[in-house]
Amino acid sequence: MDVLLTISQLVIHWSALIVVLLLLIGILYLAVLYWIDVKQTKHTIRRNYPVVGRMRYVLEHLGEFFRQYFFALDRDERPFNRAERSWAYRAAKHEDTTVAFGSTRSLEIPGDIFFVNSVFPKLSEEAQPPKEVCVGEFTARKPYRTNSLVNISGMSFGALSKPAVQALSRGAKASGIWMNTGEGGLSPYHLEGGCDIVFQIGTAKYGVQDDKGHLDLERLKSVTGHDQVKMVEIKLSQGAKPGKGGMLPGAKVTAEIAAVRAIKEGEDSISPNRHVDIETTDDLLDMIHTVRDVSGKPTGIKMVVGDLAFFDELFQRVHERGLDYAPDFITLDSADGGTGAAPQSLMDFVGMTVRESLPAVVNKVTSYGLRKRIKIIATGKLITPGKAAWAFAMGADFVVSARGFLFSLGCIQALRCNKNTCPTGITTHNKSLQKGLVPQEKSVRVANYANEMAYSISLIAHSCGVSEARQLARKHVRLIEDQSRSSNYADLNPLPKEGASLEK
Numbered sequence: 001m002d003v004l005l006t007i008s009q010l011v012i013h014w015s016a017l018i019v020v021l022l023l024l025i026g027i028l029y030l031a032v033l034y035w036i037d038v039k040q041t042k043h044t045i046r047r048n049y050p051v052v053g054r055m056r057y058v059l060e061h062l063g064e065f066f067r068q069y070f071f072a073l074d075r076d077e078r079p080f081n082r083a084e085r086s087w088a089y090r091a092a093k094h095e096d097t098t099v100a101f102g103s104t105r106s107l108e109i110p111g112d113i114f115f116v117n118s119v120f121p122k123l124s125e126e127a128q129p130p131k132e133v134c135v136g137e138f139t140a141r142k143p144y145r146t147n148s149l150v151n152i153s154g155m156s157f158g159a160l161s162k163p164a165v166q167a168l169s170r171g172a173k174a175s176g177i178w179m180n181t182g183e184g185g186l187s188p189y190h191l192e193g194g195c196d197i198v199f200q201i202g203t204a205k206y207g208v209q210d211d212k213g214h215l216d217l218e219r220l221k222s223v224t225g226h227d228q229v230k231m232v233e234i235k236l237s238q239g240a241k242p243g244k245g246g247m248l249p250g251a252k253v254t255a256e257i258a259a260v261r262a263i264k265e266g267e268d269s270i271s272p273n274r275h276v277d278i279e280t281t282d283d284l285l286d287m288i289h290t291v292r293d294v295s296g297k298p299t300g301i302k303m304v305v306g307d308l309a310f311f312d313e314l315f316q317r318v319h320e321r322g323l324d325y326a327p328d329f330i331t332l333d334s335a336d337g338g339t340g341a342a343p344q345s346l347m348d349f350v351g352m353t354v355r356e357s358l359p360a361v362v363n364k365v366t367s368y369g370l371r372k373r374i375k376i377i378a379t380g381k382l383i384t385p386g387k388a389a390w391a392f393a394m395g396a397d398f399v400v401s402a403r404g405f406l407f408s409l410g411c412i413q414a415l416r417c418n419k420n421t422c423p424t425g426i427t428t429h430n431k432s433l434q435k436g437l438v439p440q441e442k443s444v445r446v447a448n449y450a451n452e453m454a455y456s457i458s459l460i461a462h463s464c465g466v467s468e469a470r471q472l473a474r475k476h477v478r479l480i481e482d483q484s485r486s487s488n489y490a491d492l493n494p495l496p497k498e499g500a501s502l503e504k
Contacts, residue, residue, distance in 0.1 A: 001298065007075050017166070021243050024182045024313075027405075028486060029058070030051055030319055032293050033051050033054070034050045034051050034052070035051065035264075037050035037051060037054070038050050044425075048066040048208055049219060049491070050264045058490075066214075067232065068430070069217050071124065072118065072354055074177060079336070079403075079413075080381070080403065080413060081380065083104055083105070084314055084383060084384055085407055085413065087333050088131040088383055088384070088404055088407035088408060088449060089385055089407060089408075090409070091448060091449045091452035091453065091456075092407065092408035092445035092446070092448050092449040092450070092452075093448065094448045095164050097452065097456070099453070102499055107252055107480065108480065110480055110481060110482035111480065112479070112480045113386075113390055113477050113478065113479060113480070113487045114473070114477075114480060115386075115389065115393075115460055115463065115464055115476055115478075116464060116476050116477070116478055117463045117464060118463065118464055118465025119465075120303055120465055121289060121463050121464070121465055122461075122462040122464055122465060122466065124185055124355070126462075127458065127462055127468070128465060128467040128468045128472060129147060129327075129466055129468065130147045130148070130454070130458075130469055131468060131470055132145050132146065132147045132470050133145070133146065133147065133375065133397050133398070133470075135231060135298040135299025135300075135375050136231070136292075136297070136327055136328040137301075138186075138323065139292060139298070139323070139324055139328060139373075140297055140298045140299070140325070140328060140374055140446065141296035141297075142230075142296045142297055142298075144196075144239055144297070144309075145296060145297050146176075146178065146196065146229050146230075148176060148177040148178060148398070148454075149371075149388070149392075149398065149399060149403075149453065149454045149457060150177065150324075150388055150398075150399045150400070150404075150450055150453040150454060150470055151172075151177045151178045151179070151180070151198075151205070151398060151400045151450075152168055152172055152177065152178065152179040152180060152380075152400065152401070152402070152405050152446075153180055153200075153379050153400035153401055153405075154180040154181065154182035154183065154198075154200045154235070154302070154400075154402065155168075155180070155182045155402050155406075156182030156183050156184025156185075156248070157181070157182070157184045157185065157187040157189060157190065157257065157260060157270070158180070158248050158260075158261065159182065159184065159248060159252075159417070159427060160188055160426060160427060161422075161425055161426060161427065161428055161429055161434050162256075162434070163425060163434055163437045163439045163442075164344060164409055164425070164426045164427070164428075164437060164442075165187060165189040165190060165191045166192065166439035167437065167439040167441075167442075167445075168405060168408055169189060169190055169191070169193025169259075169440035169443075169444055170193035170194075170195075170324070170440075170443035171192075171193070171347070171405075171408070171442070171444070171445070171446020171447040171449075171450070172194075172195035172196070172446065172450070173193045173194045174197035174273040174443065174444070174445075174446075174447035174449035175447040176445070177195070177196075177197070177450050177453050178195065178196040178197065178198055178230060178231075179193075179195050179197055179198070180197075180198040180200055180233065180400065181198065181199050181200050182200055182202075182212075182234055183200050183201070183202025183203070183204065183206055183271065184202075184206055184207075184248070184257070184260065184261055184263070185206040185207030185208075186207060186223050186224075186229070186258040187256075187260045187387045188223060188224070188258070191226065191228055193227070193337075193443070195228065196228060196230045196492075197226070197229045197230060197417060198229075198230065198231045198232070199223060199229050199231070199232050199233070200232075200233045200234075200235050200302070201215075201233070201234050201235065201291070202235045202267070202271055203234065203235070203236075203273065203274055203275050203276075204261075204272065204274050204384065206260075206261040206262065206263070206269075206270035207219065207223060207260060207261055207262055208220045209262060211270050213272070213276045213277075213291070213477070214276065214277050215277065215291075217290075217294050218264075219413065220291065220295065220425055221294050221295070224294070224296075224297055225271070226294035226331065229295075229297065230297060231297055231299070231300070231328070232292070232295055232297050232299045232300075233286075233296070233299075233301070233329075234275075234287060234288065234300070234301050234302070235302045235303075235332060236266060236274065236278075236284075236300065236302065236303040237300075237302075237303050237304045237333070242404065244378075245272050247267040247268070247269070247271070248268070249268055249420065250266050250267050250268045250269075251266075251420050251429075252308070252420050252428075252429055252431055253265055253266055253267060253269055253276075254266070257429075259282055272380075275287070277481055279388065281313050281317050281319075282317060282444045283308075284301070284314070285314075285317060285318065285321060285325040286325075288300075288301070288325065288326075288327050289324065291432065292328070292334055298327030298328035298329065298351040299327065299328055300327040300328050300330055300331065300374075300375075300377075301327050301329075301330055301331070302331035302333060303330070303331070303332070304332075304333045304334070304335045304351035304352065304357075305332060305351065305352045305356075305360070305361060306351050306358035308360055308361075308364065311361060311363070311364040311365075311502060315364065315365070315368035315370060316368075318368075318370065319368070319502060323370075323373060326370060326373055327372060327374060327376060328373075328374065328375065328400055329375040329376070329377055329445040330361065330365075330374060330375075330376055330377070330399070331377040331378075331379060332354055332377070332378055332379070333353025333354065333379050333380050334352075334354035334355070334356050334357075334379075334380020334381055335347070335350060335352055335353055335354045335380075336353055336380065337380065350448075353380065354378055354379065354380035354381075354382070354391070356390060358376070358378050358394045358395065358396060359394045359395065360476070360484075361376065361396035362394060366395075373495050374395050374399040374416055375398070375400070376395060376396050376398075377396065377398045378391040378396035378398070378399050379392075379399065379400045379401060379402070381403070382399050382401055382403075382404070383401050383403055383404030384405065385453055385457045385459070385460060387455035388453060388457050389457045389460040389461065389469065389472060391478060392457070392470055392472045393468045393472040393473055393474055393476050393477045394474060394477075395474075397470070400487060404425060404449065405446060405449065405450075407425050407447065407449075408442075408445045408448070409424070409437065409445065410424045410436075410437065410444050410445075410447035411424055411426055411440050411441065412424060418426075421433070424436065424437060425437035453468075459467045462471075464476040
């Protein structure tokens with residue numbers, strides 16, 4: 001008993017000493033911060049309100065998370081609101097994607113879209129699977145045929161972690177869709193899942209460049225020689241970086257990534273604004289022709305649209321030089337940002353959104369008689385079935401998504417893609433953060449998301465009275481009109497006089 005009493009007294013004694021010591025350390029720490037704050041001259045708030053002023057930065061940082069989880073309504077957030085993310089999460093987990101008690105989307109905002117449902121929608125037995133589309137049918141030695149609707153857009157190994165690429169590759173194979181490599185080169189992890197691959201050539205030509213940044217035809221032949229590589233995409237610009245090349249900080253350039261990209265380990269990897277060997281429209285057509293000739297695979301371009309007059313020049317030169325110089329496809333990205341880091345001034349103010357560019361470019365391609373030859377791929381925040389179905393109605397042959405598939409991997413929109421601190425392990429090379437992303441598990445969610453997108457797009461198509469998604473047309477989409485221009489409903493819809501004919 002005496003021993004227990006003695007031990008208790010020692011514990012209390014030492015606990016008291018530890019508490020006092022911690023208090024002294026805390027006071028000393030605050031005193032040091034106070035001295036630093038009053039002496040520094042860069043930050044006004046900290047100089048005028050030493051120590052306390054530092055809370056501003058803490059609250060500012062925490063504000064992002066409080067707004068997301070406590071204060072923002074379902075449709076408030078950007079770039080993706082909670083309702084959109086929630087649908088993607090449930091689709092990826094193969095959970096019920098229905099909602100109760102009505103839509104939280106405002107159906108009265110002028111300019112927003114809605115679909116025109118048919119009086120006679122298609123019955124289940126009348127539904128058809130998506131029709132097969134052939135890319136490069138008239139030009140490539142190895143044209144690509146697929147009936148996939150929503151595919152994985154370009155996200156580079158380097159920007160993405162190894163387990164993220166592995167999960168996407170396996171999920172793409174399971175759901176029968178393709179995966180775009182992004183501009184970071186073709187890694188073993190793209191190939192290991194066995195999916196169809198679109199190899200992207202960015203402005204730095206990672207993996208297929210020579211010492212001067214020009215295209216190395218032998219490297220190109222080697223990379224595109226893989227049977228899994230079905231198409232080649234020459235990227236001119238993308239949503240996050242219209243007018244600027246990609247940026248990968250040196251902290252993310254590991255030895256493995258450097259080997260795939262054929263660059264130096266640990267150094268910032270910054271792509272040029274444009275391809276150094278493409279200065280004119282003719283140079284672009286030459287590049288398309290060369291890549292297709294060497295690879296034998298369908299070859300197209302990816303871009304954010306700025307000047308629509310470019311397409312007049314492009315298609316005129318195609319007709320003058322010969323249809324063999326035409327791109328097999330054009331991927332249209334939206335100018336409101338993407339998965340990559342980029343200057344805010346570019347994302348906010350440069351280029352067209354896909355909502356504006358897609359119908360305009362489809363019109364251009366059609367007017368020059370090239371619609372059968374040139375396929376159109378749409379991307380840019382099309383992560384939900386309604387937005388993807390809109391793209392098909394506007395004339396897209398395929399939809400590709402990057403951020404939709406990031407959500408299927410577990411992305412929480414922490415906005416840390418460029419800092420190597422992604423809490424979900426998707427865009428970081430920190431092994432301790434990557435351990436939470438298990439490729440075997442997440443690949444199932446990738447496939448679930450792709451399948452649910454295809455199913456839900458088909459639901460919209462059937463409601464509009466057509467058998468499959470690619471039969472959707474512009475007549476199936478309407479814009480919400482501004483009702484405020486009229487003072488009352490009588491002005492909008494006057495009643496006819498009794499007995500009057502309703503015929504015009």
